[in-house]
Amino acid sequence: MRVELRKRLKFEAAHHLPMAPEGHRCRSVHGHSYTVEIAVAGEVDPNRGWFLDYGDITREFEPIRLMLDHKHINDVPGLESGTAESLAIYIYRKLKGSLPGLLEVTVRETESSSCTYRGE
Template identity: 40%
Template sequence: MIYLTRREVFSASHRIYNPELSDEENFKLYGKCSNPNGHGHNYEIEVTVAGEVNPETGYVIDLNHLKEIIREYVIEKLDHKNLNVDVDFLKGKIPTAENILIAIWEQLKDKIPDGKLYSIKLYETENNYVEYRGE
């Protein structure tokens, strides 16, 4: 089994808060991440596809095709956006790194034509990242 990974970057803002809680409760739970005006990150995403090497192409998946898929279904929808307001597939979700990552998985899971989506990592800062391997 080969594991092939493509890395992309995007910048986005968000406010982490639960609308069912008061501002005081949100601050107690999420700290400065619940600032009413939000805050931003320069995110990095790593998408890993697992599979066997196709003997005709020598690829698990063509990296240019994987790049196009990630850019169309993820980067174009998230880059320079407010994750609370501008992103349809995040509507109604608290935009924590965990929830963003699960939503990205849902965007990509049926779009990989060769191999199988194995994992996605989302780096929110240089020190913090989350990884998801599906359901």
């Protein structure tokens, strides 16, 4: 049987949006408590009764978290735009290949604003 698992992980970081229009409040450096939701899908192993250990998702994300946590996101090569879109794509590409059944990555900047990337 096929299942979908989701794991929410957090980090805190600063960013700004240099391409935002003049006067846009996000042109200024500010911070977010980011939530990243990583979704994977696959078949349940009938012997173990699970598809994947949630801890595997946490472990695969940890090097990425260490790169981003309490950093200025725009300083990370590939994340110069500082957007949630660039973060979701960046994290997806970093996890693809190492995390079985990767389905999508959602980056939430605030309670009401998030971006999901599912690959091409």
